[in-house]
Each structure stands twice: as structure tokens, then as C-alpha cells.
Amino acid sequence: xxxxxxxxxxxxxxxxxxxxxxxxxxxxxxxxxxxxxxxxxxxxxxxxxxxxxxxxxxxxxxxxxxxxxxxxxxxxxxxxxxxxxxxxxxxxxxxxxxxxxxxxxxxxxxxxxxxxxxxxxxxxxxxxxxxxxxxxxxxxxxxxxxxxxxxxxxxxxxxxxxxxxxxxxxxxxxxxxxxxxxxxxxxxxxxxxxxxxxxxxxxxxxxxxxxxxxxxxxxxxxxxxxxxxxxxxxxxxxxxxxxxxxxxxxxxxxxxxxxxxxxxxxxxxxxxxxxxxxxxxxxxxxxxxxxxxxxxxxxxxxxxxxxxxxxxxxx
Amino acid sequence: xxxxxxxxxxxxxxxxxxxxxxxxxxxxxxxxxxxxxxxxxxxxxxxxxxxxxxxxxxxxxxxxxxxxxxxxxxxxxxxxxxxxxxxxxxxxxxxxxxxxxxxxxxxxxxxxxxxxxxxxxxxxxxxxxxxxxxxxxxxxxxxxxxxxxxxxxxxxxxxxxxxxxxxxxxxxxxxxxxxxxxxxxxxxxxxxxxxxxxxxxxxxxxxxxxxxxxxxxxxxxxxxxxxxxxxxxxxxxxxxxxxxxxxxxxxxxxxxxxxxxxxxxxxxxxxxxxxxxxxxxxxxxxxxxxxxxxxxxxxxxxxxxxxxxxxxxxxxxxxxxxxx
Numbered sequence: 001x002x003x004x005x006x007x008x009x010x011x012x013x014x015x016x017x018x019x020x021x022x023x024x025x026x027x028x029x030x031x032x033x034x035x036x037x038x039x040x041x042x043x044x045x046x047x048x049x050x051x052x053x054x055x056x057x058x059x060x061x062x063x064x065x066x067x068x069x070x071x072x073x074x075x076x077x078x079x080x081x082x083x084x085x086x087x088x089x090x091x092x093x094x095x096x097x098x099x100x101x102x103x104x105x106x107x108x109x110x111x112x113x114x115x116x117x118x119x120x121x122x123x124x125x126x127x128x129x130x131x132x133x134x135x136x137x138x139x140x141x142x143x144x145x146x147x148x149x150x151x152x153x154x155x156x157x158x159x160x161x162x163x164x165x166x167x168x169x170x171x172x173x174x175x176x177x178x179x180x181x182x183x184x185x186x187x188x189x190x191x192x193x194x195x196x197x198x199x200x201x202x203x204x205x206x207x208x209x210x211x212x213x214x215x216x217x218x219x220x221x222x223x224x225x226x227x228x229x230x231x232x233x234x235x236x237x238x239x240x241x242x243x244x245x246x247x248x249x250x251x252x253x254x255x256x257x258x259x260x261x262x263x264x265x266x267x268x269x270x271x272x273x274x275x276x277x278x279x280x281x282x283x284x285x286x287x288x289x290x291x292x293x294x295x296x297x298x299x300x301x302x303x304x305x306x307x308x309x310x311x312x313x314x315x
Numbered sequence: 316x317x318x319x320x321x322x323x324x325x326x327x328x329x330x331x332x333x334x335x336x337x338x339x340x341x342x343x344x345x346x347x348x349x350x351x352x353x354x355x356x357x358x359x360x361x362x363x364x365x366x367x368x369x370x371x372x373x374x375x376x377x378x379x380x381x382x383x384x385x386x387x388x389x390x391x392x393x394x395x396x397x398x399x400x401x402x403x404x405x406x407x408x409x410x411x412x413x414x415x416x417x418x419x420x421x422x423x424x425x426x427x428x429x430x431x432x433x434x435x436x437x438x439x440x441x442x443x444x445x446x447x448x449x450x451x452x453x454x455x456x457x458x459x460x461x462x463x464x465x466x467x468x469x470x471x472x473x474x475x476x477x478x479x480x481x482x483x484x485x486x487x488x489x490x491x492x493x494x495x496x497x498x499x500x501x502x503x504x505x506x507x508x509x510x511x512x513x514x515x516x517x518x519x520x521x522x523x524x525x526x527x528x529x530x531x532x533x534x535x536x537x538x539x540x541x542x543x544x545x546x547x548x549x550x551x552x553x554x555x556x557x558x559x560x561x562x563x564x565x566x567x568x569x570x571x572x573x574x575x576x577x578x579x580x581x582x583x584x585x586x587x588x589x590x591x592x593x594x595x596x597x598x599x600x601x602x603x604x605x606x607x608x609x610x611x612x613x614x615x616x617x618x619x620x621x622x623x624x625x626x627x628x629x630x631x632x633x634x635x636x637x638x639x
Contacts, residue, residue, distance in 0.1 A: 038523050045525035046420050052412025053429055056495050060436050063447045120329030127322040128329075139622070140332040146546075146618040147339070148553030150581045151607045155342045157588070158604070179335045186332060211318040233438075240440030243555040243585050269442045273556060276446050291443050302438040306431065 064295060071292020074285050084253045084266070084286065091275060091283035093253075095290060100255050101170075101266040105245065106238050108174030108260075113181045114231060121189025121227075126215050141183040150243035152180055157247040166261040173249030173265055180244055181234040188230025192223040232305040236298050242269035268294050343608045349378045350601035354386045358605060361387020363567050364583075366591065366599040379596040386602040388609060390565060394483075394577035395613075397570065398558060399551040401487025402494060407544055409491070410498035411533075414540075417499075418506045419528050430503065437496035445560030448489040453481035453561050456488065461574055474573050482576035485561040490554055494547035501546070505539030506532050538624060545621035553614045555581040580610045 025031055082094035120137075128134040156176030166172045196219050204214035220227070250264040251274070257263065271290035275283035350358070353375045367384040374380075413433060417426045461478045468474035509532045517527040533540070563576035564586060570577055584606055591599035 038526070042523035042525040045415075045528070049412045049416035049420050052409045053416050053433070055409055056413065056433060056436060056492065056499075057429075059447075059452070059492055060432065060439075062451060063439065063443065066447070066451065067443070116328050116331045119325045120331060123322070123325035123329040127325055137329055137332050140336045142622065143615050143618055144332060144335055144339075146549045146553070146614050148555060148581045148610050148614055150555040150584045151343070151553070151611050151614075152339065154584065154588070154604060154607045155339050158342050158346050159338070179338075182331065182335065186329070212321040215321070236438055240438070240442070242440075242442045243581070246585060247588050269440060269556075272440075272442045272446050273560070276449065276560070287446065291446055294440050294443055298438050298440060299435060302435055306434070 064299075067288065067292045067295050070288040071296075074289045075292070079289060083255060084271075086282075087253065088278065089280060091278060091280050091286060093282075093286075095268065095271065095286060095293070097253055097255050098266040098268045098271050098290065099293070101249070101252070102239065102268050104170055104256050105174050105177060105249060105265060105267055106235060108170060109177035109181055109238055110231070110235060112175065112178040113185055113234070116178075117182050117185025117230075117234075118189050118227065120186050122193065122215060122220070124186070124190040125193035126211070126219065138187070141186050144179070145183040145187075148243075149180060149241055150246075152176055153244040153247050155179075156244060161248060168248065168250035168264040169259075169261040170249065170256060170263065170265045171260040173245045173267075176244045176248045177238050177241065180241060181238045184234035184237060185230050188233070189223075189227050192226025192230065193219055195226065196222045229305045232301050236301040236305070239301070240269065240294060240298050242273050245270065246273075339611065343604055343611060347601055347605035347608045349380075349598065350386065350605040352376050353378050353380050353598065354602060354605070358386055358388055358602070359392075360389060361385055362389050362569055363387055364390070364602075365567070366594050366602075368594050368599075372596055378598075380598040381594065381596055384598060386599075386605075388580065388606055390567065390569060391578050391580045391583045391606065392609070393569065394486075394562065394565065395552055395579040395581070397483055398486040398490055398562070398577060398579055399548055401483065402490035402551045403544065403548055405488060405491035406494045406498055406547060410495050410502060410543075410547075411540070413495070413499040414502035414506055415528055415532075417503050419524060419532065430500070433499055434496050436492065437500075441493065441554060442556040442560070444489055444493055445557035448485050448557060448561040452488060453485040456484050457481040460484070465574070472572075476572070476574065478574045479572075480563045480574060480576045481561065482563040482565065483570065483573060486558050486577060486579070489557045489561055490551040493554060493557060494550050497550060498540075498543045498547045501543035502536060502540045505536035505543075509535045542621050542624045545617060545624060549614050549617040549621065552579075552617060553581055553610060554579075555585050558582040559585050580606050580613075584610070 079094040080099065081096050083097040084091065084095065085093035124134055124137065128137075153176060156172055156179075160166050160172035160175055161168060164172075200218055200222060201214055204218050205211075209217075245267055249267060251270045252264040252266045254266075256265050268290040272287050272294070275290075276287040278284075363385040364387060365383075365385045367381045370381045370383050372379055373382040417430050417433075421429060457478065457480070461481070461484060462476075464474055465476035465478050469476070513531050513535065514527055517531045522530065558579045559582035562578050562582055564582070565576040565578045566583075568576070584603055588600070588603055591597075591603055594600065
């Protein structure tokens with residue numbers, strides 16, 4: 001930084017002419033005061049900027065430690081492998097139904113959304129001519145991503161539960177969730193593919209490869225870490241959603257039997273939302289445990305996606 | 316598979332973005348139609364939301380509805396605006412502070428670690444934010460912050476007590492925490508792209524680090540920062556579960572001071588649909604779908620604005636989540 005102005009100036013000022021008795025400008029009080037003021041502001045700004053980081057990290061730490069502290073106390077084989085008993089005034093048992101239900105919903109949603117998003121993203125990066133159509137598709141995906149998740153939940157309820165007559169079910173919940181996750185897979189796949197150097201494509205074409213072989217065998221493989229990052233983060237987003245599932249999957253105390261329609265499914269976020277507001281301590285315990293499980297899963301996914309996969313990036 | 320077939324199939328699958336969007340819009344329009352006809356323009360200005368299911372069924376404009384039922388979205392609309400506005404007031408300075416710290420102040424290694432933690436915040440489920448707000452933040456604000464504000468800011472009528480709840484303040488702070496990672500990460504990316512020559516030129520003129528940031532870096536990243544703020548606003552306006560857990564669910568009451576319970580469009584929708592099933596004419600369900608339509612219109616408009624403001628390509632609501 002611009003320090004040192006106030007100190008060593010005598011050597012330069014000394015050999016001007018002897019009649020210059022006035023102090024050099026950098027020794028004038030006003031200049032020094034002004035300089036000190038600016039340095040002071042600089043330091044204050046630095047401290048304030050750090051305070052902003054601090055202001056965000058404290059809640060994050062408090063959240064993680066509080067739920068970890070309560071969650072680890074409640075964590076046991078039993079609480080993970082038994083189902084929830086009771087529903088309103090008295091709740092006990094474990095979270096097996098919600099854990100299995102969460103995995104079922106996410107697996108089904110991923111099975112629908114990954115092919116759509118992945119192949120759609122390949123179209124955007126490799127086949128589209130970057131015209132109006134792809135711009136409109138990108139825009140549609142952005143609107144979908146910016147849409148409130150409860151709006152999507154209503155649409156899922158009206159279409160899948162009522163119009164298709166599936167009732168509260170895994171299929172209704174998972175399809176709603178897949179619409180929510182789609183834009184993330186779609187956009188990150190395109191971004192990851194666009195980062196693959198053009199020379200790789202040219203090399204494949206020069207060796208006589210068709211475009212589809214070039215894309216499938218080469219470009220997609222090079223972009224795989226980026227694509228997987230997008231998929232993982234989309235799974236994390238799906239995992240942490242409540243609103244789209246409230247009126248599509250509803251909730252159930254029982255482990256899903258595999259029926260896709262006409263059978264409500266439990267999931268962890270519902271436990272947090274509803275049980276935290278019930279007046280029984282058994283319900284509160286389950287809400288704490290579910291929060292802990294959610295935080296653990298989502299943070300693991302985020303760490304793996306952001307740090308782990310970066311290492312394998314070939315591009 | 317032939318190249319042509321590949322192109323056609325992949326284009327069809329990519330078009331699911333359109334299909335989903337039209338599905339959402341179409342379904343909302345069809346199911347809100349009865350409410351649009353019966354409730355008319357008053358839907359936007361009425362305060363009371365009362366399905367009046369114990370009343371009798373009448374026919375209005377050829378559509379069955381409960382007599383004397385009243386559907387108005389003003390409480391929820393106002394609550395949405397107030398909580399999101401408060402969230403922006405808190406989140407924008409903090410996010411800019413974080414972005415400045417990460418790009419201009421901290422050494423590279425520290426910066427890398429810290430931005431990782433800040434972005435982890437974006438991954439925390441909103442329901443967990445809500446639960447934490449309900450357990451920790453709300454009570455903290457109500458006991459330690461709000462009485463102080465009511466005392467020292469009592470010369471402004473809006474901030475005068477009584478301290479009734481942690482509704483609006485807690486909603487605003489929770490939403491702020493949720494949108495800080497969005498604004499901070501996009502701003503940081505934009506600020507770190509400031510050409511080194513510009514910064515060096517400023518430094519050579521003797522500016523301090525803060526003056527360089529203020530006069531060179533922030534103006535350079537201005538559009539991206541504004542875009543990120545609008546994106547954060549879009550997220551705050553549509554946030555459902557966190558607000559549902561801390562807003563203390565006002566119905567039929569307009570807030571008269573800062574400490575009043577509020578409710579947002581999204582939170583009210585999440586809380587109300589199951590009780591709406593008891594309406595024999597389904598009018599409450601249609602009215603709720605109209606709320607969904609209003610919310611879709613708001614978030615879409617905000618997203619379009621964000622997109623128009625930042626045409627630099629590296630910013631979009633889907634991408635900010637995955638940019639490290």
C-alpha cells in the first residue's frame with residue numbers, strides 16, 4: 001500500500017536549494033493528517049469487510065453445531081431403523097420411513113431428470129446453432145430455476161394428484177421434484193460441455209469420427225466431472241426441498257412398499273416442518289434428528305461436488 | 316445412432332424446459348380461472364381471507380362459491396414485499412463486504428477457504444434455516460434486539476413498540492442469510508475479473524486499497540452486482556418454508572409496526588392448501604392457485620429484469636448455485 005510517504009523523504013528534499021526553508025509538502029501537517037485519515041479509512045474498511053464474513057459464518061456455525069449436538073445425542077441404530085409412531089399429540093419411534101421415502105423420491109426424480117437434463121444439455125452445447133431457440137430454452141430453464149418451489153408443488157398437486165388421479169404418492173412427488181431439479185442438470189451440463197476445448201472435437205472429426213461418436217465417447221467423458229457436479233448439486237437441492245412435496249407426496253408413517261401411486265410417502269423435511277411445531281418432546285427429537293441428517297447429507301454432497309470432483313477435472 | 320437422429324432426440328429432450336414452463340403456466344391459468352372471475356380485481360386490494368365454509372353456496376357469474384366468502388392477497392403481498400425488502404437491506408451490504416474481503420483483503424488461501432464456507436450456507440435446506448430461525452434467531456431478536464430498537468428508534472412511528480413477535484424481523488434476517496451466498500458469490504466473481512491494469516493504475520496514483528476498491532473495482536463490477544441483487548430478491552420473494560416457520564403467520568391483519576406478525580404469498584400457500592380442501596365449492600383452492608399465479612408472475616418478472624441487467628452470460632439463477 002501507499003505507506004512510507006511520511007517517513008523517508010529527507011534525502012531527496014535536502015539537496016534542493018538552500019533558500020527553500022519551507023517544509024516539503026509531504027511533511028505539512030494537513031497532508032500528513034489527510035494521509036493518516038485515508039489509511040485509517042482503509043483499515044476500517046478492511047475490518048468491516050471481515051465483520052461481514054463473520055456475520056455470516058457465526059449463524060452457519062451455530063446452526064451446524066446446534067443440530068450436530070442434538071442430533072448425535074439422538075442418533076442410534078434404533079432411531080434410524082424403526083418407523084415413526086403416532087402423528088399429532090404423541091409421536092415416538094424412529095425415522096426409517098422418512099429416510100427410505102427420501103431416498104425413493106430422490107432416486108425416482110433423478111431417474112427422470114438426469115436423462116432429460118443431460119441429453120438436453122448436450123443439445124445446447126453440441127447441436128444447437130446458438131440461435132433464438134437455444135436462447136429461449138436457456139431463458140425457460142432460468143425461469144424454472146427462479147420459480148418458487150411451492151408454486152411447483154401446487155402444479156404437481158393439480159396435475160398428478162388430482163387430474164391424473166394418482167393421489168398422494170411417490171410418483172406425484174418424484175415427478176414434481178424432477179421438474180424442480182431439471183434446470184440445474186440442464187444448465188450445468190451445457191456449461192461443462194462448453195468448457196471442453198474445441199481442439200478435442202476437431203481431433204475426433206479429423207480422425208473420421210461421426211459427431212455422435214465424438215460427443216458420446218470424447219466430449220461427454222472430458223466434461224464428466226462438471227456434469228457430475230451439476231447432478232450432485234441438483235440432488236442436494238431436491239433433498240432439501242419441502243414445499244413441492246407437501247401436497248404431492250404428503251406423508252406416511254410406513255416404509256414405502258414400492259407402489260408408485262395411491263400411497264403417500266414420508267420424507268425428512270416434512271418431519272422438520274411439522275414435528276417441530278407439535279407439542280410433544282418425542283416429535284421435537286425427531287425434528288432435531290431429521291435436521292441433523294439433512295444437514296449432514298446436504299453438506300457432504302456439497303463438499304464432494306465442490307472439492308472432490310474438481311480433482312478429477314481433466315479440462 | 317445417426318447424427319441427425321441424435322440432434323432431433325436431444326432437441327426434443329431439451330425442449331422439456333418449454334414443456335415444464337407451459338405446463339406450469341397452463342395449469343395455473345386453468346385452475347385459477349374461477350377465482351379470477353369471482354374475485355375480480357378486489358383480490359389484489361382486499362385484506363380479508365375468509366373462505367366462510369359454514370355459509371351457504373351461491374352462484375356468482377355462473378360459478379359456485381360460498382356466499383360472503385372474501386379472498387384478498389394484500390396481507391401476504393405486503394408481507395412478501397416487506398420481508399424481501401428487509402432481507403435486501405441486510406444482505407446487500409453484508410454480501411458486498413464479503414465479496415470485498417474475499418477479493419481485495421484476504422490472502423488467496425484464506426479467501427478460497429472462506430468462500431467455500433460462505434457457499435456451504437447456500438446448500439443448507441431452507442426448512443433447516445426455518446427451524447433454526449424458530450429456535451434461535453427469532454427468540455434472540457425478540458429478547459435482545461427488538462426491545463432496543465423499539466426504545467431507541469421510537470421517534471419513528473413505524474419502529475415504536477409494542478414488540479409483538481419476531482415475525483417480520485426474523486423473516487427478513489433469515490431471508491438475508493439465505494440470499495447472501497447468491498449475491499456474494501456472483502459479486503466476488505465479477506469483482507475478481509477487474510483488469511489488473513486498472514487496479515495497478517489506481518494504486519500507482521497513490522490510492523489506498525479501499526479507494527481502489529471503491530473507485531475502480533466496485534464500478535467495474537456494478538452491473539453484475541446489481542444483477543446478483545435482483546436474483547437474490549427473486550429468491551427471497553419466492554422462499555417458502557423458512558418464512559412459513561418464522562413469520563408467525565398473520566392472516567387478515569395488516570402490519571402496523573415493525574414487530575408485527577407477517578405472512579408471505581409462498582408461506583401462506585404452503586400452510587393453507589390442506590384446509591382449503593374442506594371448501595365444498597373448491598373456491599379456496601382456486602383462490603390459492605391465483606396466489607400461485609401472482610407469485611409466478613412476480614418471480615418471473617424479477618428474473619427477467621435480472622437477465623436484462625446482466626447480459627454477460629456468466630450469471631443465471633441456475634448457474635449461481637454451481638459456480639464455485
